[in-house]
Amino acid sequence: MSDSLALSLSGVSKSFDKTAILKGINLDVRKGEFISLLGPSGCGKTTTLNLIAGFSKPDAGDILISGRRVNDMPSHHRHLGMVFQGHALFPHMNCFDNVAFGLRMRKAADSEIRSRVGEALELVRLSGMEKRFPRELSGGQQQRVGLARALAVKPEILLLDEPLSNLDAKLRKAMQSELRAIHTKIRTTMVYVTHDQEEALTLSNRIAVMNDGRLEQLDTPEGIYLQPRTRFVADFIGSSNFLRGTVIECRPGSVVAKLETGENAIVRTDKNLPAGSEIQLGVRSDRILVLSADAPISQGALSGKVLDRVFAGSQFQILVEVASGQRISVHLNEAPSANVVPGASVRLEIAPSNWMILQ
Template sequence: MSNFDIELVSVSKSYASVAAVKDINLEIPKGEFVSILGPSGCGKTTTLNMIAGFSAPSAGDIRIRGKSQIRVPPERRNIGLVFQNYALFPHMTVAENVGFGLRMKRLPREEIERSVRAALRSVHLEGFEGRYPKELSGGQQQRVALARAIAPRPSVLLLDEPLSNLDLKLREAMRIELKEIQEQLGMTFVYVTHDQEEAMAMSDRIVVMWQGEIAQQGEPSAIYRDPSSRFVADFIGRSNILPVAATVQTSNFLELAIDGGPVLRRSGPGPRAAPIRYCSVRPESIVLIDPSVPHPEEVNRLQAIVLRVVNLGGNVELLVDLDGGLCLSVLVRSSRSTMLPAVGDEVALGIDPEDVHVLSD
C-alpha cells in the first residue's frame, strides 16, 4: 500500500498541438488539504479532471492509494466531487440529494439513512433533511453538495472552485467550515481555485501552476515568504519586483544594484546556482521611517515622493516614486492615518534586509 492517496507521475495532457499540462509530478499523502492554485488556463482544472477520470492523460500515470487509474472509469475510483454550481437536484429533498449516490450503489435503506445522517451531521445540517434546495441559502446548498460527496466515504474529495458563487462574507465563513470538516473527517481534499487568499487560508500545501507546469509547491507560509519566481511572487499576495543590474557579496549581506535605482542589501549569501535577475519586496514589508530617529545601520533606507494614496479600509496603499523613476507599493495600517503623508510629499522608507528576496526569473 502506498503512503500517498494520490500520485501523479510524469503526467501530461495535450489537445491536438496544445499542451495543457506538461510532465507534472505530485504526491499527496493521506489526510492532506492540497490546493491547486493558478490563473485561468494554467492547467489546474485539467489536472483535477484527470484525477477524477473525466479526462485521460496523454502520458504518465495517475495512482490512487498506489493503484494506477489509467482506464479506470470515474465511478470506480472511490472519489467524491464537489462542483462550482453544486449540481443539486431541485425536485429532491436534502436527504434524497445526499443519499443519491448511495442509492445508485443499491445499498440497504438502513445503511443509506445512517450514512445520510452522518454526512449531514458532519456539515452541521441536522434537521434539514426534508427541505428542498430552493429553500436553502447558497452556503447551505454548498454544504449539501459537500455532504452528498462525503456520504459514500470516498478515499479522496476533489473540489472545483466550490465557493466562487458565494458572496465575500459567506466565502470567508465557508473557508473555515471546509477546513474544520476536512480535519474532522481526516480525508484528503484536493481543492482547485484561482483565489490565493482562499488557498492560503485552508491549505496544508499549495501547488502553484503556471502554463501547464508546477511553478512551486509547499506550505502556504513558505511560498509566501520565499517565492521561487516572479510569477509566484506576484500571484501569491503582492510584490514589488525590481530588476537587478549587478550584485556584490559582502561578509554579511548581498548587495543588489537595482537597475535605474538604489542599492538594496539582502541578508546572507545569494543563491549559488541561478543568476539573480530580480528582487522582490512585499508592500507590507516597507515601513515609513522618521529620518531624525536612529535606526539600525543595516536597514535599507530610501527616499521617495508619494504619487498616490488609496484607502483600502484596514490598510492604506501608497504608490511612491524612487529616484530613477522606479515605483513601489507601500502598505501601512489605517491606524497610522494621522502620520500618513499626502500626494507630493517626500517620505523616507525602511526595508529590513531579511525582507528582500532574490529571483532568477
C-alpha cells in the first residue's frame, strides 16, 4: 500500500506566532495522481505546500515522500519540482539555463542536460526559445518555462502554487488544458494549490478541500460536487442553499424531514437517521425546478415568492423567498416561464436525490 503512495501527511500541524495555521492534516497522495488543495485564502493550503517543499518544518506530525520521512530533510535534498505563483524564473539566465539549472545542480553530463532541456521545452511547446531571457517572454510563456524547469529534473512530486492566478482568464483556460495534457502524458504526481474551484474541478483526480487549517473533505471532483460532506464544502464549491430540518419518518433509502419552512421534504439517504434528529440539508442552485404556483401539488415542494430574476449569460438566476424567510437561489439553464417575475408566487421542486445531508 505504502509503495503506491507518493506523499503522505499524518497529523501535520503548524503554528506561526502562536496562531495555529494547520490543525492536524492527514493526506495520502497516490503515485501519478493530480491532487488539488482547494480552499479560501488563509485556509492553510499554501502552508501545507511549503511544508511538503521543505521551506518550513511541521510542529507535529510526519511528512513522507515515497515512504521516506522527510521532516528534517532540507528542501534541496527532497527531489521535488515546484512551479510558483509569480514564475520565479532566474532573470539573469536564459530559458535554456533556467531549465538546465536543476540538472546542473545534480551534476548531470552536458549531453544529458541538452537532451533533457530539449525534451522539457518541447513538452511545454517552447522549443526554439532557448536563448530568450525571461523578460522577453509573455506571462504564459514564463509560466511554461517555470513548468519545464521543474519537470526537467523528473521530480518525484511536482508542487504547483497557484501557478495560473497571475494570468488572464483566457490564457488561464488554455494553460489548464495544457497542464491536463502534460499530466496525462508524463503521469508525474502533482499537488496543486488553488482557490479557484473550477480549476480544481477540471484538473484534479482528487480534491482536498481545506478550511481553517483542517481538511474538510478529500474526494474526486464529482464526489466533492455531488456529495459534499460538510456545509462548508457545499457552500465553497458551486452555489448551494441551506435549510435545517427534523427527521419525522425513516423509510428504507430515504427519510422525510420537516423543514424549517414548515414543509416536508423527502431526502434520499443510506444513513439510518432516527425520527427526531436534527439535520442540516443543502441543495445545489442548479438542482431546483421552478414551477408556477398553480401546478399540481407534489410532495416535497417549497412555496415561495420571486424576489429577483437575472439573466447571467449561460444561465438564469432566480431568487426566491421561502416561508421561513430564507432566500433560495435557483440557477436555470433555460428561460423560466414568463410569469416567473418578481412578486410572483412559485413552487420549488427538489428531487429526493438532490437533497444533501451535511455536517
